[in-house]
Amino acid sequence: MAPPSAVDIEGVTDTSAVVVTEPLTVNGVPVKRAKSGKLVAGVAAGTSSDFFKSTSCQFKPKSKNFEHRLTEEAASRAAPSLKGLAKYLSKPGILSLGGGLPSSEFFPFESIDIKVPQVGQFSEQETRESGVQVHAGKHDxxxxxxxxxxxxxLNYAQGTGSAQMLRYVTEHTEIIHDPPYSNWQCALSVGSTSSLDMLYRMFVRRGDYVLSEEYMFATAAEALHPMGVKIAGIKMDSEGLIAEDLEETLNNWNEEERGAKKPFVLYLVPTGQNPTGATMSFERRKQVYKVAQKHDLIIFEDEPYYYLQMQPYQGPDAPQAPPPASHEEFVKALVPSFLSIDTDGRVIRLDSFSKVIAPGARVGWIVAPDHIVDKFVRLSEVSVQTASGMSQMILFKLLDETWGHGGYLDWLIHxxxxxxxxxxxxxxxxxxxxxxxxASWTPPAAGMFHWIKLDWKQHPHASTKxxxxxxxxxxETCIxxxxxxxxxSWFLAEKSIEPTELFLRATFASAPFDKMSEAIKRLGEAIRASFGLH
Known part of the structure; x- marks a missing residue:
């Protein structure tokens, strides 16, 4: 399904008329793969998203080039010479004494077997009773x-990740987001936390500022402090970051007062934001993107909660709204991503399986223009290498060989x-x-978090405390x-600023229903005790 058109967004690349074929769909994947022939990708196979996109991508204009935004370190990275030997391993009859690849003979794993849910039978009990036994052998x-x-x-791999999993996430990215430019690429990562750390090192220097929501994911902030990078927090409302405040901050940036040049990196969690639970509407995303175009910003779109978009809240006595009835309806119900409206290639999307499959898998991926992904891969090759091969294998067996793209969407609906x-x-x-x-709140539309606002001015000691x-x-009373x-306040982007509002973050991710209710009951008792209410 194609993403909505980028209404009101300025196209800054050559968009002369071209013939565009239909974008990739779930049902179109088997046809595309059949035309491409059997995937042949051995140890440390060189690979690229270009191998796995649909033909519609080649008709799109190219992205802008953002290499001028890279740090000196990132811009100077070249492909490791030893990794380059891997491309010759596929040559028929070659006898390799070159690369230091261990022999699989000495991998002490002959096979692994995992039990996974059948499509449509996703509960733990159904999986125990009717789950599918999936086998992976050493020499399949x-x-x-x-x-x-x-x-x-289990052997060394390229920094892009295995061709097998790169194919899957490339197809998935095109099915859901269909980026509007031609030269986008994917690369696997060791989860979004690692992706973000690497991207920071690629784009920001000591003394710089990064733009973000005024309340932000604590780890994203804590990664910057030791780097000597400051954060400029942008005001938020129930839909997340406010485009007008972003615009005002950039228009009025004073380099002398701030001691730094105007920032160009904007870090966002647009859907189910941590900690506030806020989700940007499509209109808000378009507004923020227009500001990014005007001020030449790079957007880090960190989206671990993107698929945890929920049914609209109906109230305590109303029945729950019915779930999407089809894959098409599910995709249409998702708020379009920044990537799907990115005509310039200024969005770097961080995706992950952490919140929808398992955080311990430590597998994610980024999507960005080819010249950015190339430098990301160069950094991967001399640091994390790539995502765990064991994790990639397990995810491949589940997502590709067992569920397929349609089954994965069924799981996401579930x-x-x-x-x-x-x-x-x-x-x-x-x-x-x-x-x-x-206490007041806005019902979260996505994610795992509920942001509760307390009117602290009604507290008997408001003027002194x-x-x-x-x-x-x-x-302390809650404890x-x-x-x-x-x-x-633990999530404030700018720690030195005194907060003017009081919030508490609760999560509904994992506690049993009765424990959640009891916890909120105790919270109510704590608030009443602190505020002197009867």
Whole structure:
């Protein structure tokens, strides 16, 4: 399904009329693969997303070039000479005494077997009773049982990741986002945290500023501090970062007062933002993108919660809205990504399996123009190398060989419904147990977090304790009552700024329903005790 057109967004590349074929769909993947022939990709196979895109991509204009934004370190990185030898391994009859690849004979794993859910039977009980046993052997490729085996997965690989998993995430990216320019690429990573750390090193220098939401993912902020990089927090509302405040901040940037040049990196979690749970509407994303075009920003679109978009909240007594009835309806229901409206190639998307499959897999990927992905891969090759081969194998067996793209979308629809139930239980408890004259909130539309605002000015010691003092008192009272939430000020992008509002972050990700309700009940007791309410 094609993404919505980039309405009101300025096209800055050559967009002369071209014939564009249909973009890739779930049903179109088998046809495309059949035309391409069997995937042949052995140990450390050189690979690229260009091998796996549909023909429609070649008719799109190219991205702008953002190499001038790279740090000196990133711009100077070249391909490791030893990695270059790998491209000759596919030559028929070659006898290699060159690369230091261990022999698979000494990998002490003959096979692995995993049990995974059948499509449409995703619960733990259904998986126990009717799950599919999936087998991966050491020499499945030679024995013509699979295109991926342990002799490949457990050996060294290219910085792009295995061709087998790169094919899957490339197809998935095109199905969901269909980037509007031709030279986009994917590269696997060791999860989004590693991706972000590497991108910071590629684009920001000591003394620079990075733009972000005023309340931001704590790890994303903590990664910057030791690098000597500061953060300029942009005001937020219930939809996340406010485009007008971003515009005002950049228009009025004073290099003398700030001690730094105007920033050009904007870090965002647009969907189910951590910690606020805010989700940007499509209109808001277009507004932010227009500001990015005007000020030549690079956007780091960090989207671990993108597929945890939930059904609309109906209220405590209303039935839950029905889930999407088809793959097409599900994709259409997703708020379009920044990547899907990126006519320039200024968006670097960070994707991950952490929140939708398992965080311990440590497999994610980035999507960006080829010249950015190339430098990302160069850094991978001398640091993390690539995502775990064992993890890639397990994900390949699940996502590619067992579920396919359609089955994966069915799984995403399933967890959409399950997270909607969890959110609703927490919200129902908030409506039942929290004092409405003190506590307020916006029902989260995605993610794992609920952002509760407390009217601290009604606190009997508001004039003497201030926000941080009252926040600390409430935290201590919560702990005394046997419940734990995270104070909102812990997520401030600019730690030196005194907060003017008081928030608490709750999560509905994993606690059982009855425990969530009991926790919110205890929170209500703690708030009443702190505010002196009866």
């Amino acid at each position: 490729v030679i024995e013509d049982k699979s295109v991926f085996d342990l002799s490949i997965a 967890i959409r419904v399950e997270y909607t139930k969890r959110r609703d239980v927490l919200l129902h408890a908030c409506e039942a147990y929290l004092p409405g004259e003190i 201030g926000v941080r003092g009252i926040e600390e008192e409430i935290l 005394d009552k046997g419940v734990l939430l995270v104070p909102g």
